[in-house]
Every structure is written in structure tokens, then in C-alpha cells.
Amino acid sequence: MEEQEDPPPTTSNSLLILRLMSKRRTWVFLFVLVYTLLLSSSWNILKSILSWYESNSSSATPSSSSSGWPALYASVALGAVFGLISMAAALSVAVPATVVTWITVLVLLAFCGKPRRALVVEGKKLTAEICWLVGKILIKEGNVVAAVCAIVGYFMLVRRSREEVGPP
Secondary structure, eight states, rough: OOOOOOOOOHHHHHHHHHHHHHHHHHHHHHHHHHHHHHHHHHHHHHHHHHHHHHHHHSSSOHHHHTTOHHHHHHHHHHHHHHHHHHHHHHHHHHHHHHHHHHHHHHHHHTTTTTHHHHOOOOHHHHHHHHHHHHHHHHHHHHHHHHHHHHHHHHHHHHHHHHHHHOOO
16 A cells, blocks of 8 residues: 655645635734834834933023923924824725725726736736825825824923923
8 A cells, every 4th residue: 555645844834824824813913913013113212212302301401401402303203203103004004905996996997898908008007006196195194194293292392391490
């Protein structure tokens, strides 16, 4: 009798990976993991910005701290961090929605009777146009979030430093 050989381990490993990646739980886990890493690193960046601000505002003389430059620098850095985080969050939501839209439009074009070559050309144009539009929207929304966070952060830091110094 012939003995059956086991399939090579790479095949069973790749089947296991494919099976895992097809599960919704895996994608939810990856999504949560990425956001945990993003929030953890951004939290560390925010803490370092605030500690830099506190060290600068406490070591400065009262006349130089009233100028507000450390608060301005810290608020711009905080706004930039929050802007990047919001762009990453919007991108993670926009990519699946964009892919579904892209597939829907291509299927509708195929049902309209477009030949394959024309469908490929339209698909390339459509991909470039969708990516350009999503990129513009992401940058615009990220800049708005960064500006709002920088303005609010500036006023909060200035108010905090005035409360520490006390009334004149």
C-alpha cells in the first residue's frame, strides 16, 4: 500500500491564512489593533508636546511667557497630530466605501454593454478620478480638523497658563 503524503506545510498555512482573512472577526481585530496602535502613539506624542509646553512655560520669565509663543507652537503641533489622526480615521472608512462605489460603477458599465477594452480604459480613468477626489477631501477635512484643534488648543493653553500665573 502506498502512504499518502501530507500536503506541504506552506499550502496548509496559506489555506489557514486565507480562511482567517475571510472572517469578519479578523478584519475587526486588525481594525481595532491598528487604531489602538495609532491612539497609543498619538497619546504619547500629545503627552510629549504638553510636557515640552509645561517645561517651556515654567522656565520662561513672566514677561516672555505672556507673549504666547510656546502656546502657539504647542497648539500647532497638537492640531497637526489631531489632523493626521482624523485623516487616518477618515481613510480607513473611505477606502471600503470607495471600493464598493468603484465596483458598482464598473458593473453598471459592463451591464450597459461596454466592450472589455473600453471597460478597462473607463476603469483606469474612474480609479484615477476617485483616488484624486478622495485625496482632496481627506486633505481638506484633515486641515479643517487641524485648524480647529490648533485654535482650541491655543486658547486652552493660554487660559491654563494665565490661571497658573494668577491675576496681574
